[in-house]
Amino acid sequence: MQKKQFLLLIFIIPLFFIFFSCSKTQIHLHDRHVLSYDSVKSYAQKKGPVSLVLLDYHHDIHPGQRNLTSVNWVGNLIEEGLVSKVYWLSGRTLLLPNRNSRFAWLERSLKDTTPDTAQKIRETVELVDWHDLQKISLKKNFVITLDFDVFTKDTDNDPQNFVLELCEWIQKQKPALLTLAFSSSYQKNPSEGWSYLSSFIENWQTGSGCFFECGKFGEKAESNDDLKAWKIWKENPEVFSEYENAFLPGAYLWTSCPSSVKNALLNKKITANNKEAESVLSDWNDENLSLLKSTFPKEKLISLSKTASIAQNDFWNGKQSVHSVQNSAENAFGVAVRFKTISEDRGCLSLYKGISESEIEQAVSFCAQKACIDPRYSSIQKSEQEELFTNISIFGKWQELSFPEDFIPGSDSLILEEADGEKTLLQAAIALERNYTQEEFLSRLSNKASLGFDGWQKDGLKFYKAKTLSFTNKTLRG
Structure with a gap:
């Protein structure tokens, strides 16, 4: 009798799961x-x-x-x-x-x-x-x-x-x-x-x-x-x-x-x-991204954006910011400030690692002022402020890639390192704003490093990625 009941259960249980x-x-x-x-x-x-x-x-x-x-x-x-x-x-x-x-x-x-x-x-x-x-x-x-x-x-x-x-x-x-x-x-x-x-x-x-x-x-x-x-x-x-x-x-x-x-x-x-x-x-x-978001909630990013605008106005008024000290602390971050209009970039500077949480605000001020005179562009004038947007990027921990495509565009910023140690950074926000594919992002990175658009495929290169928070806000008028 017990054997029959056991066989009946064996038959019924699969039917239950199939029905469910x-x-x-x-x-x-x-x-x-x-x-x-x-x-x-x-x-x-x-x-x-x-x-x-x-x-x-x-x-x-x-x-x-x-x-x-x-x-x-x-x-x-x-x-x-x-x-x-x-x-x-x-x-x-x-x-x-x-x-x-x-x-x-x-x-x-x-x-x-x-x-x-x-x-x-x-x-x-x-x-x-x-x-x-x-x-x-x-x-x-x-x-x-x-x-x-x-x-x-x-x-x-x-x-x-x-x-x-x-x-x-x-x-x-x-x-x-x-x-x-x-x-x-x-x-x-x-x-x-x-x-x-x-x-x-x-x-x-x-x-x-x-x-x-x-x-x-x-x-x-x-x-x-x-x-x-x-x-x-x-x-x-x-x-x-x-x-x-x-x-x-x-x-x-x-x-x-x-x-x-x-x-x-x-x-x-x-x-x-x-x-x-x-x-x-x-x-x-991703745990690294979650850590970034908990450390720098939206309210903090808004505050940093305001800091960048104040530093920009200070620069026009002749007040210089002091360079923040970069260190090798395990929990250090990186930061970049980029000014742009709807159609083009106007200036940027990044301190991609070594910034403690307590130094982030000072680093933003420094980057904002240097971005105003980025030599790749004409200097930003105060008359442009009405059209400017401020983009703040916070970089997390950098990790070496096992292969160049091992990253998520729009979330990971990349660094390309050449054999002689020369490094080139491309921020994750660029992929978001320009709707780049993974390959297009790598091509832009290698071209920025003066290696050509296909240069990222060459031997002897190292790539690093870091989870990145990207926050864009209208630049505040002084």
Whole structure:
């Protein structure tokens, strides 16, 4: 009898775990909606054609385009026979004028395709709003995909409430697959956009596996909408490049996100699903970076930025700062002050190591004054102050690289050391501001060292990296 009970348990336990795992929602988080394509395609190939609940201001259907993008990924799935029905929610409440404009928008996207394809798409897509969606009974084989741009239009003036409504509704549906696209190019500003994602993740209570696929470091624009948004970000750094609350392309978006978003995702035990996502999660969990942030919180960085502005005004008024003493203390830091406009650098100086925490303020003053007369540029004049931004970089502990590509762009500053001991530094902030790939950053570093853009590949060179805090603020007027 005991043997039979034992065998019965052996049979039941695996079934329990299979049922439990199947009941979980698999969540895939992306920065661009096109990254949902592979997840939905893989699911549909295993389970058969799916109904797709598309919670997205845009329809993402543009048949006839050659490259797969966020603009056409849903249309591709329809044409491939992997999506049999699309419930497109493009706003919380869609009155007749809104519905007519959405239909017209969809029709315009079909003008460059064949009549058969256009008709197939018309028959597949059903436009709904929040009130319609709640009445729909979804069949077993369905997938839900949420683009956070849906919270930027037609939300009945309460986007945060709409976030909570959709979060609760999705959990009740118990989808096997849910994809989330942040789509920062369509968000109004970082504070609002990140709050939507943070709120959704924090209010997701259903058991799930959470996976992360993100764009590249040095991601290229995939649409005119990206180009327009990135231009606005660059021209308004005080809004879109705020410390730990920024909008940047590709993987840089996630290394610059608020700690509330990072912590919410880490609490969900999010797993990286591509190389770039692995780098982001490595950055989030890095102890050296955490130490830097705890030692120099945002309030301290703001204070240092003010110190730099005061030192700059002192310089113009003939008051010189004393060079801070560099030492070899184990817990010493490095610092750099860089003045720039929206379009160009105007001067910089770094003391890349050997500065104790108590000496940081004095070091910032010294670097700020020397940056005003950086010989690589014309001297900064007081008349320019209105257009200047101050960038403060704090360098952590330097570590030698086992190979040149062993760093995270935008988070790690690099030093290239030549055989004769000559060293060249390139700050992490440069990668963030100029959207460099890893190779582009190395190329700029080696060219700065007068080795040419391919010089970093030569033998006999050593590379060092240091986690870096980068803080940019409008230069204060004297």
